Amino acid sequence: xxxDPATAPDLSVVERVVHREPTRMPYIPGLLSFREIPAALxxxxxxxxxxxxxxxxxxGIAHPRRLGVAAHLGLWLDLPTIGIAKSRLYxxxxxxxxxxxxxxxxxxxxxxxxAVLRSRAKVKPVYVSPGHRITLxxxxxxxxxxxxxxxxxxxxxxxxxxxxxxxxxx
DNA sequence: GCGACAG
DNA sequence: ATCTTGTCGC
Numbered sequence: 435x436x437x438d439p440a441t442a443p444d445l446s447v448v449e450r451v452v453h454r455e456p457t458r459m460p461y462i463p464g465l466l467s468f469r470e471i472p473a474a475l476x477x478x479x480x481x482x483x484x485x486x487x488x489x490x491x492x493x494g495i496a497h498p499r500r501l502g503v504a505a506h507l508g509l510w511l512d513l514p515t516i517g518i519a520k521s522r523l524y525x526x527x528x529x530x531x532x533x534x535x536x537x538x539x540x541x542x543x544x545x546x547x548x549a550v551l552r553s554r555a556k557v558k559p560v561y562v563s564p565g566h567r568i569t570l571x572x573x574x575x576x577x578x579x580x581x582x583x584x585x586x587x588x589x590x591x592x593x594x595x596x597x598x599x600x601x602x603x604x
Numbered sequence: 605g606c607g608a609c610a611g
Numbered sequence: 612a613t614c615t616t617g618t619c620g621c
Contacts, residue, residue: 517610
């Protein structure tokens with residue numbers, strides 16, 4: 435079935451898996467995907483249900499080479515992906531409004547590579563950028579649709595929490 | 605040469 | 612990312 439931000443019924447969790455493996459590379463700005471993707475692919479191999487859309491903790495095309503971790507992972511998986519980063523890596527933008535939902539474009543010269551979204555009042559905005567096989571408009575619609583009362587959309591927030599040490603219930 | 609720099 | 616301190620909301 436082909437879902438739509440407006441008709442998606444709920445945000446219920448379908449499946450959860452955790453995959454860990456040693457890092458092979460240090461963190462180098464601009465090369466994050468080479469450090470994170472090997473483990474990410476391992477996690478996807480453990481899934482019994484393949485997602486139809488993936489939200490990644492990092493940049494999509496808002497990257498010097500337009501290949502942030504979300505864009506890069508989307509290519510490997512051949513799935514639509516959206517990058518939602520907690521801070522800026524690349525691009526310029528104006529000040530964002532202070533109201534929840536306010537946003538401004540993120541530019542790389544004349545090109546729009548993403549959006550800076552105030553996902554929650556009084557909190558630093560998030561950087562949303564298309565990853566693979568999706569437009570910025572659709573990316574924004576899904577991110578807004580998945581926002582709870584927190585800064586990060588539920589998929590990213592829950593995944594991050596699941597990976598943390600204090601959520602290793604069985 | 606200097607500063608910036610996802611997680 | 613990780614660490615630490617203080618504050619806020621349910």
